[in-house]
Amino acid sequence: SQKIEQNSEALNIQEGKTATLTCNYTNYSPAYLQWYRQDPGRGPVFLLLIRENEKEKRKERLKVTFDTTLKQSLFHITASQPADSATYLCAGGGSQGNLIFGKGTKLSVKP
Amino acid sequence: NAGVTQTPKFRILKIGQSMTLQCTQDMNHNYMYWYRQDPGMGLKLIYYSVGAGITDKGEVPNGYNVSRSTTEDFPLRLELAAPSQTSVYFCASSPKPNQETQYFGPGTRLLVL
Numbered sequence: 001s002q003k004i005e006q007n008s009e010a011l012n013i014q015e016g017k018t019a020t021l022t023c024n025y026t027n028y029s030p031a032y033l034q035w036y037r038q039d040p041g042r043g044p045v046f047l048l049l050i051r052e053n054e055k056e057k058r059k060e061r062l063k064v065t066f067d068t069t070l071k072q073s074l075f076h077i078t079a080s081q082p083a084d085s086a087t088y089l090c091a092g093g094g095s096q097g098n099l100i101f102g103k104g105t106k107l108s109v110k111p
Numbered sequence: 112n113a114g115v116t117q118t119p120k121f122r123i124l125k126i127g128q129s130m131t132l133q134c135t136q137d138m139n140h141n142y143m144y145w146y147r148q149d150p151g152m153g154l155k156l157i158y159y160s161v162g163a164g165i166t167d168k169g170e171v172p173n174g175y176n177v178s179r180s181t182t183e184d185f186p187l188r189l190e191l192a193a194p195s196q197t198s199v200y201f202c203a204s205s206p207k208p209n210q211e212t213q214y215f216g217p218g219t220r221l222l223v224l
């Protein structure tokens with residue numbers, strides 16, 4: 001079955017460092033990947049979308065890459081801040097026209 | 112714009128009871144979705160709609176029903192609630208199919224005892 005896997009359940013880093021989150025996809029080739037942020041008790045909030053023909057995309061301190069050879073997307077937050085602490089979800093387009101979500105990675109940025 | 116709103120925020124149901132989770136969006140989006148999120152798991156699609164009068168099953172539709180009589184509203188009906196339906200339910204909408212951003216509501220937390 002089509003899967004989006006985020007292998008790290010949790011990531012702890014120090015303030016000011018770069019956080020790197022990994023998303024892998026299996027058994028299909030999504031035309032795009034999306035990244036969402038989810039705070040406790042809230043709905044996901046869209047951050048970035050990257051298409052399969054794009055290598056890299058940036059938005060302020062955020063950067064996402066798409067490697068079709070490795071079947072992987074990396075999500076980077078540079079100069080991380082405690083306010084960046086949240087769960088980050090990766091999602092890929094599915095064959096039914098739906099989004100397939102990974103389980104998420106909980107990022108904790110310590111001051 | 113209020114975006115996507117969901118009611119209720121929290122509900123406790125007894126096994127066998129029924130209820131309707133409400134979802135409304137004021138962005139004039141054609142596409143609407145219902146997901147459930149279990150602890151430590153990714154969101155799973157229950158049902159979706161591409162416009163008023165059109166709905167289709169997602170990955171986990173059993174035990175649920177939907178209707179879409181207007182562009183704004185997309186209620187999710189639970190018949191004969193079971194403990195396995197204990198979850199957080201999110202409604203989302205988008206202006207186009209999934210290549211675009213999905214806008215999520217705040218969620219409804221449901222506990223079936």
